[in-house]
Amino acid sequence: MQKTAKRNKQPLVCEEASTLYPDKKKNENSKNFVDLTPPEVSFKIFNELDLQSLCSAAMTCKSWNQIIESGEHLWKSHCLTLRGVCRKEIDDDRDNGYSWKVTLFRNYWKSKIKCAWLSGKYSNIHSSTGLPEKSMYPMDVATWGEILEAELER
Secondary structure, eight states, X not given: OOOBOTTTOOBOOOXXXXXXXXXXXXXXXXXXXXXXXXXXXXXXXXHXXXXXXHHXXXXXXXXXXXXXXXOHHHHHHHHHXXXXXXXXXXXXXXXXXOOXXXXXXXHHHHHHHHHHHHTTTTTTOOSGGGXXXXXXXXXXXXXXXXXXXXXXXX
C-alpha cells in the first residue's frame, strides 16, 4: 500500500536502489536501507531512536535485528539514562559482565517504579489495593531505604 501526499495526490515512492547505488547489485525484493548503506550509517540512524522505537525496529526484520543486536553502543545511551535512578544496580550488572542491553532490560522497570515511588506517586495510598500492579518490583534494601527516606521527608 502506497502513501499518497495530501496536496498533490502523487504517490510517495522511494527511488529505486539501482539509481541510488548503481554499483550495487539490484535486489528486486530489497528496499531496506540497512542492506543498502554501510553499517556505520545504519548505526547512526538507529542511535537516534528512543528505546521503544529501537525495540520495535529490532523486531522489524532480520537485517535490522542483526544490526541492532550487534550494536552494543545503541543500548548504552538508554541504559545510562536509567543510571541516574538505578546507579548501584546498573554498576553491579556491568561489573558482573552483563551487556548494555541485558543491563537495560534488567533495570528498566525497576527504574520506572523507583522514580514513581521517589516522586511521591504512591504517597497518599492508604491500602495495598490502591497500588498499581507493577508498583511492587523486587528491589534491594538500599533502594527501599531511599524510598522510605523520601516518604519521611514529605
